[in-house]
Amino acid sequence: MVCQVICCFEALWGDVSLHVLVYVDDLIIAGSSTAVISRFKRYLNSCFHMKDLGLLKYFLGIEVARSPDGLFLSQRKYALDVLTEAGMLGCKPIDTPMEQNHRLALVKGVPFDNPDSYRRLVGRLVYLSVTRPELSYDVHTLAQFLSDPQIPHWEAAIRVLRYIKGSPGQVMNS
Structure with a gap:
């Protein structure tokens, strides 16, 4: 089992804020002052070997786009990767991710023969719900x-994939 931890640090000095998101050896640094961000990056660079990749475009499967209206987050590529891995890239899309009034909790039947595949797919769907x-x-x-x-x-998980196929690039405005 792999443990993944994301740490977030926030600091506020008067009217200036600095936010640092840490995931393993990747950092996202954001704040209200480019001067403070630059100073913090120089400090980190003096302590650690670092490479500045510039403006955030892609992080942990999330694509980031900027506009005057704000940031837009999308997991289109990730969604297509999930569909491809499940062999569902060519599936017929549907309008709803789950049947209404489903009775999944009452199912008593044949166990799925590959529970690890089910667990992996549901885990990927959890991440996609970001x-x-x-x-x-x-x-x-x-x-x-x-x-x-x-x-x-x-079968219900496959239905969710068919729903995703209908709109893999849905964008979230943040």
């Missing part, structure tokens, strides 16, 4: 069956 909040309920429901997925649970 920019796709409309998937939260469906992914939460699927996650309840990680210990003993049945065939209908796998």
